[in-house]
Amino acid sequence: MAYQTLSAFYDKLTDDQPYDQWRTVIQHFLPSEHVATVLDLGCGTGTLTTSFLDFADHVVGMDLSEEMVTYAQQKSEKVEWLVGNMAAFSLSNRFDVITILCDSLNYLTDEEDVLATLNHVYQHLKNDGVLIFDVHTTQKMDTQFNGATYLDDRENLTLVWQTEPGELPHSVWHDLTFFVQRENGLYERYDESQFQRTLDKPIYHNMLESIGFKKVTSFYDFDPNNDNPTSDRLFFVATK
Structure with missing residues (x-):
């Protein structure tokens, strides 16, 4: 990936x-x-x-x-x-x-x-x-990543991280949305998806x-x- x-x-x-x-x-x-x-x-x-x-x-x-x-x-x-x-x-x-x-x-x-x-x-x-x-661990994949949403708010950068169970056993989709503050004060949005399996x-x-x-x-x-x-x-x- x-x-x-x-x-x-x-x-x-x-x-x-x-x-x-x-x-x-x-x-x-x-x-x-x-x-x-x-x-x-x-x-x-x-x-x-x-x-x-x-x-x-x-x-x-x-x-x-x-x-x-x-x-x-x-x-x-x-x-x-x-x-x-x-x-x-x-x-x-x-x-x-x-x-x-x-x-x-x-x-x-x-x-x-x-x-x-x-x-x-x-x-x-x-x-x-x-x-x-x-x-x-399979325990982490099946429980902590089971539809959970995480927020990481830093200076000039915010990440919204959403998880959904994947199609395979012990797998997860990570949907990442980044909001990046530019010099003019406006935020630019980026989206990315990742797939993991254990x-x-x-x-x-x-x-x-x-x-x-x-x-x-x-x-x-x-x-x-x-x-x-x-x-x-x-x-x-x-x-x-």
């Missing part, structure tokens, strides 16, 4: 996201304190990706949205930024760590695309390399094992000791 309108406002609307918690999880599961190579799939505007330079020699960020990557390029010239599809990519490098964070995998709504992505990740990991990804936990687990990952662990809400399925975010860590 390529963000169009949202890319221009993404950083302002996500400045309260728990990026430090994502980073803590990643550092906890690194194969070593410092690694040579990290690939971040679905990197968005690169806020998390650029922070990986603190523990990796070479960082690559990839996103399907050219607009998102354009904004990411402004954050660091040390990261290698790529436009690409996580379900169909081929790179010459092999990586110590590959991440798919911030529920980016939920934008793949076909199970075959999810499986293809995990297969490509496996092929691009070094032996003993680690995949870390997170997705919305899968039951055993499906992800079985996919990872069938591909050949030798160790698969899971937990919830950034806490490796949390096994409560009524949580909001499900994490997987898989070792090749």
Whole structure:
């Protein structure tokens, strides 16, 4: 899913996201304190990706949205930024760590695309390399996004975010309306729709094992000791 309108406002609307918690999880599961190579799939505007330079020699960020990557390029010239599809990519490098964070995998709504992505990740990991990804839980998709409306009012920018259940199991339509205040004081309106789907936990687990990952662990809400399925975010860590 390529963000169009949202890319221009993404950083302002996500400045309260728990990026430090994502980073803590990643550092906890690194194969070593410092690694040579990290690939971040679905990197968005690169806020998390650029922070990986603190523990990796070479960082690559990839996103399907050219607009998102354009904004990411402004954050660091040390990261290698790529436009690409996580379900169909081929790179010459092999990586110590590959991440798919911030529920980016939920934008793949076909199970075959999810499986293809995990297969490509496996092929691009070094032996003993680690995949870390997170997705919305089925509980969150089926309850919190079930016809809910959210309002985010910032300086010169207002977002009205409406959700509706999708046609597929554990799926949701996000209908986003942006009101952007221009220099003349008038507001300009933009509309965008996004579609997300999550899968039951055993499906992800079985996919990872069938591909050949030798160790698969899971937990919830950034806490490796949390096994409560009524949580909001499900994490997987898989070792090749």
